[in-house]
Amino acid sequence: MPGIRTLKTGISGVRGVVGESFTPQLVSALGQAFGTYLTGGRVALGRDTRPSGEMVREALTGALLASGCRVVDLGVVPVPTLQIAISRSDNYDGGIAITASHNPQEWNALKFIRADGVFLYPYQAEELLNVFHQGDFTLVPNEEIGDLHYDDTALDLHLGLLLENIDVELIRRRRFRVVVDCCNGAGTKLAPRLLEELGCEVTVLNGEPTGHFARPPEPLPANLGALAAAVPELGADLGFAQDADADRLAVIDERGLPISEEFTVPLSAEVVAARGPLPLVTNLSASRLLEEVGRRWGCPVFRAKVGEINVVEMMQAEARAWGQAGHEPAAFGGEGNGGVIDPRLHYCRDSHRGMCLILEGLARREQKLSEWVAGFPPAAMVKLRVECPAARVQRVQLALREAYAGEGSLDETEGLRISWPDGSWLHVRPSNTEAIIRIMAEADTEPEARARGEHAQHLIEAALR
Amino acid sequence: MRVLKISVAGVRGIIGQTLTPELLVDFGQAFGTYLGGGRVLLSCDTRRSGPMVSASVRAGLMAAGCEVVDLGICPTAALQLAIKDSPATGGIAVTAGHNDASWNALKFIRDDGIFLNPRQSEELLDIYHLGRFSDAHWDELRPLQTDPQAGERHLEAVLAQVDRAAIRARDFTVAVDCANGACSLYTPRLLEALGCRVVAINTETHLPFPHPPQPSPENLSQLQALVRATDAAVGFAHDADGDRLGVVSETGAPAGEEATMCLCTEMILRRGDPGSVVTNYSTSLAVEEVARRYGRVVHRTGIGQAFITEAALNYQAAIAGEGSGGVVFPRLNYAHDGQAAMVHVLNLMAQSGASLSELIAEVVPRLVMAKRELPCPSEQAYSVLQRLRQEPEPAWVTDRLQEDGLLLRGDRRWVHVRVSQTEPIIRVIVETPTAEETDQLLQQYLTKVRRAM
Numbered sequence: 001m002p003g004i005r006t007l008k009t010g011i012s013g014v015r016g017v018v019g020e021s022f023t024p025q026l027v028s029a030l031g032q033a034f035g036t037y038l039t040g041g042r043v044a045l046g047r048d049t050r051p052s053g054e055m056v057r058e059a060l061t062g063a064l065l066a067s068g069c070r071v072v073d074l075g076v077v078p079v080p081t082l083q084i085a086i087s088r089s090d091n092y093d094g095g096i097a098i099t100a101s102h103n104p105q106e107w108n109a110l111k112f113i114r115a116d117g118v119f120l121y122p123y124q125a126e127e128l129l130n131v132f133h134q135g136d137f138t139l140v141p142n143e144e145i146g147d148l149h150y151d152d153t154a155l156d157l158h159l160g161l162l163l164e165n166i167d168v169e170l171i172r173r174r175r176f177r178v179v180v181d182c183c184n185g186a187g188t189k190l191a192p193r194l195l196e197e198l199g200c201e202v203t204v205l206n207g208e209p210t211g212h213f214a215r216p217p218e219p220l221p222a223n224l225g226a227l228a229a230a231v232p233e234l235g236a237d238l239g240f241a242q243d244a245d246a247d248r249l250a251v252i253d254e255r256g257l258p259i260s261e262e263f264t265v266p267l268s269a270e271v272v273a274a275r276g277p278l279p280l281v282t283n284l285s286a287s288r289l290l291e292e293v294g295r296r297w298g299c300p301v302f303r304a305k306v307g308e309i310n311v312v313e314m315m316q317a318e319a320r321a322w323g324q325a326g327h328e329p330a331a332f333g334g335e336g337n338g339g340v341i342d343p344r345l346h347y348c349r350d351s352h353r354g355m356c357l358i359l360e361g362l363a364r365r366e367q368k369l370s371e372w373v374a375g376f377p378p379a380a381m382v383k384l385r386v387e388c389p390a391a392r393v394q395r396v397q398l399a400l401r402e403a404y405a406g407e408g409s410l411d412e413t414e415g416l417r418i419s420w421p422d423g424s425w426l427h428v429r430p431s432n433t434e435a436i437i438r439i440m441a442e443a444d445t446e447p448e449a450r451a452r453g454e455h456a457q458h459l460i461e462a463a464l465r
Numbered sequence: 466m467r468v469l470k471i472s473v474a475g476v477r478g479i480i481g482q483t484l485t486p487e488l489l490v491d492f493g494q495a496f497g498t499y500l501g502g503g504r505v506l507l508s509c510d511t512r513r514s515g516p517m518v519s520a521s522v523r524a525g526l527m528a529a530g531c532e533v534v535d536l537g538i539c540p541t542a543a544l545q546l547a548i549k550d551s552p553a554t555g556g557i558a559v560t561a562g563h564n565d566a567s568w569n570a571l572k573f574i575r576d577d578g579i580f581l582n583p584r585q586s587e588e589l590l591d592i593y594h595l596g597r598f599s600d601a602h603w604d605e606l607r608p609l610q611t612d613p614q615a616g617e618r619h620l621e622a623v624l625a626q627v628d629r630a631a632i633r634a635r636d637f638t639v640a641v642d643c644a645n646g647a648c649s650l651y652t653p654r655l656l657e658a659l660g661c662r663v664v665a666i667n668t669e670t671h672l673p674f675p676h677p678p679q680p681s682p683e684n685l686s687q688l689q690a691l692v693r694a695t696d697a698a699v700g701f702a703h704d705a706d707g708d709r710l711g712v713v714s715e716t717g718a719p720a721g722e723e724a725t726m727c728l729c730t731e732m733i734l735r736r737g738d739p740g741s742v743v744t745n746y747s748t749s750l751a752v753e754e755v756a757r758r759y760g761r762v763v764h765r766t767g768i769g770q771a772f773i774t775e776a777a778l779n780y781q782a783a784i785a786g787e788g789s790g791g792v793v794f795p796r797l798n799y800a801h802d803g804q805a806a807m808v809h810v811l812n813l814m815a816q817s818g819a820s821l822s823e824l825i826a827e828v829v830p831r832l833v834m835a836k837r838e839l840p841c842p843s844e845q846a847y848s849v850l851q852r853l854r855q856e857p858e859p860a861w862v863t864d865r866l867q868e869d870g871l872l873l874r875g876d877r878r879w880v881h882v883r884v885s886q887t888e889p890i891i892r893v894i895v896e897t898p899t900a901e902e903t904d905q906l907l908q909q910y911l912t913k914v915r916r917a918m
Contacts, residue, residue, distance in 0.1 A: 019528075019602045019603055023600065024494060025490050029487065051606045055523075058520045058527060058609070062489065062521030066517050141480055141481035142481065142512060143513060212604070
């Protein structure tokens, strides 16, 4: 049985386990590869709170300076803060986020950012990896070595943009009582400040930026017990949970029930769409809740391959097309894991933007959060996995295509996605990071969704025999 | 010339060629492994590559579980003092000392503030070559600390070594050339604290070196002009990390590299500090003549700072140092310390009341030294040396040493033939009482070496 590899090198960056595979030598080589890829210029660095973050920062700094880049260290900041700082300045030629996001704390990772603050597109990431693997890095002589600066203004910039793009007065009037679980991560630097600016009475859980995560950093219902208990105990209106780098957001209702992280983007989208229709974009594996929002507010919905950068690329394309059709160019979207992307701030996942939108939605609706959620038609999702060596993925694909022929409508953008007239759907795709096939199914009820998912599981197992 | 030198004196290389981030990360982690973790202090000189080198080394140290304390830009002697005075397990000076700006280097320091001795360096190199480093678990990684005050504490400690009132009373005008090196930040204030009128040049740490950062006579023309123009009582020149000191007298003439050690030895022995004098095989006999006047023994060591400081510790010496202008004051610190040398020269001037040129004439015995180097491939160097050793000794020789090449000594004269540790050359160093004799002896030995090649 293939175990989890402790080093993952792919188009979404390079991840590894500190003390095992994520060594300073590896990080140094990656830093040099990025410096070589950029051929100099100014690079912004930001990191989450992991104790390994400083070691990684040092290795990158040395490598980037050696390749002739200038380095600006933004310190501990949420990933969206770093991306926004890069996007709003002409000074940067790129950036690197030092974070393993929702992965456990022994992991760390590098995510490479372009001059416009967006992660490298897949073909660019391939180019970078080619430079890395070839190992022939640019080294400049002493007099061309870059300099190192620090910048602590990025958080203020991000906070300012968040407040400019939301109805602050409306939210302040409601004096929401909010519990926020920052997971001892980079969100500690911004979320409590933001919520106070919005006039909320804030209780912060895991608010020390220690990097010793009091809970697993992925904001899944199973990891949010303390928050779920605190919300009703404190009589709060809702609870917010972030991951370590504060790109993903999960929400707890006033009764202390975690609403699925699949709701984060649809709820946020509803607030944006209420101001006027615009294209909504999510990935192939996200809940159909977004289509419901689209129906209510007259918005077209598009689905991209799984992965933030794929969603971003499609949003950019759809925003352009929307503009060409005579509207103000705009789009909104995100991923089912709670990653809200609002181009009004930037093409990045931002838990803080999600908080702002959901609070504005609550203020406008004068509803409890549970009532807002209950207004959506019932839906249940099931997520399953089957181990499958990469070499046999195609056999599975062929078998499934044959088995589902004539049923529903088929989308083969990434793996197979079948949607049926009753609103249920199934998405089967190989994982990018593990030797498994992921199965996602959604239907009106949990048993129906499970039946869809398990049927696919059996077909796959049969195909592998 | 080989552009990477991994030796007992540390790791030196050229930026953009051999001193790569990978190599630096590896050495950081190897040193962290060698130390078994603990607190490690780091300083750098003002080379543009300093932050690049430091960051890479810190990554390696941190990955090995060390708690890294960054002192920033400060003299290497200040780093060594900070290590001695703290529970640190060791430290690294990021400096190529007097080498030109394209070089940088790591110098490894142990918990007592002294450079690793050859045995310890070899152990570190074994770990490096083996490549099996300590990898700290994620929750054993320690945050980076800074200690920007180490240079200040060193300044105070240096001032406490001398008779401040006596120096203040003289109202010296002092010219100083900091070579835009690490002392730029400190030496002007050190001199002001001694009541001197300070005329400082090249104190911009962000600018390149204005001349090779070695305070030998050929690099002192700017300082000489400054001394004359300002009627200064003395001129001092630092190298990039402040371990060596060059001296220019009030006449504007360089005192010669060997004079720094002689003047400091005179001061320390005149003051009555107990103990012997330690110097290396290639330093002028003048030091021995100064020591003899005070009835002190002189111990000679191999070439290299680590040998000098180790011997100073072993013999509990009153003073140690070498002809290149690096002097160790054991009462202060087992480090080559240009700033300490500077204040001791001032102290000697203040106490004697004489001008510096008079002092040099009185204190520094008149001997003439000459050095020459001959290119010689490293792989041939030792057979050349072996052939020379087998030749019959000239009649004037009373004493023969073979620990570091071949050293022949007689009455007020010696010749030293040695293989450089840093370059593919053989050095011939000669000293006699007169220029004619020195030149004659030098030519004689250059011919012998050429013949042996």
